[in-house]
Amino acid sequence: MSYGWPVKPFDEQHPVRGFFCDPRIGAKGSKAFHFGIDVSAPDGTAVYAVAGGTVHFEGAQNVGVVTGGGRSHGYWHIVPRVRHRQKVRKHALLGHIARGWGHVHFADRIEDEYWNPLRAGALTPFRDFGAPVVDRIVAERRGRIVEPGALTGVVNLIAVAHDNPPISAPPPWRGLPVTPALVRWRLVRGGRAVIPWRVAADFRSALRTEFRFHEIYAGGTRQNHPNARGRYRFWLARAWDTRRHRDGRYRLDVEAADIRGNATRGHLELVLRNGDV
Ligand SMILES: [Zn+2]
Structure with missing residues (x-):
């Protein structure tokens, strides 16, 4: 089930500055795979639900929306405009990118696994130009x-x-x-x-x-x-x-x-x- 972008315009490709599974290495040496993509947008940019569902907070500035069928989307580093357990529709305003972040971290989860939001049939449109x-x-x-x-x-x-x-x-x-x-x-x-x-x-x-x-x-x-x-x-x-x-x-x-x-x-x-x- 494909979906649009979490920032406006929904049907146009936005810059992505962090890819799925990029290395994330903490100041104290923790190492992890980046479990979503970082959609670049200025602080304060409005972030919207790519699909409707039920809000489930994953942190004070980390909003999840459970869309059913074991699926959920994560929208991190935003100042929320929704409440825990609130029902939201597709394109509902979820919040605004928090100061200093310059991006919304967007994750696509199915059951216990994170999936690459840029895979075919997911976040649309996404065109990739040029080989690695x-x-x-x-x-x-x-x-x-x-x-x-x-x-x-x-x-x-x-x-x-x-x-x-x-x-x-x-x-x-x-x-x-x-x-x-x-x-x-x-x-x-x-x-x-x-x-x-x-x-x-x-x-x-x-x-x-x-x-x-x-x-x-x-x-x-x-x-x-x-x-x-x-x-x-x-x-x-x-x-x-x-x-x-x-x-x-x-x-x-x-x-x-x-x-x-x-x-x-x-x-x-x-x-x-x-x-x-
Ligand atoms: Zn991220």
Whole structure:
């Protein structure tokens, strides 16, 4: 069941400065997946229900609307104009963006799971232009980059990738990256995939309970801050034993895609040199 935007105009795309499952890293080191999207709008902007239902507060400035069928929408960081348990209709005024936030955090929940509001058939319209960027692919050992032209033993494989929101938010969030919706990799030798596509991160549908931050985002991952770019380092393979493959030349392909399937690939040439016979 698709729905419009929580700010006016409802039927036009707005800037989104935080994507679903972006890393959220607290000042004290807490790490979590961003469980909604951040729709950029000035403080004081009116926020409306995308669907009718019953108001259920999730915090003093966090309004939920339970729409039935186990579904609810979250509208966070707003000064509420509704009461707990109040029935609201579609497009009812819920409140205004609280001072200092510059966005409404919008979440789409079904039963116990948060879903990507930008998936097809949900928040509409949302067009995505341009593919994500694979910034870098590295082999590391104990956090240090190792020469891919002479790999031995056990290494970690990591890709740095990002996407750019189709409509940029204003400063201080202008031009800051968001996470791709899908990151996957494969290992190719002589035109044949010796390791077929493996998913490193898949944020296209739900934030699954089995997702573990430290198993998807590698150390050195940073979230966006005002005028400071985040950096998204994805685990491809942890403790990958190069001795399980024959010595020789390989190509590591990394693909990053957005929620609409716009995809781009990066490559890293690898040479395994374990001295096998
Ligand atoms: Zn948010």
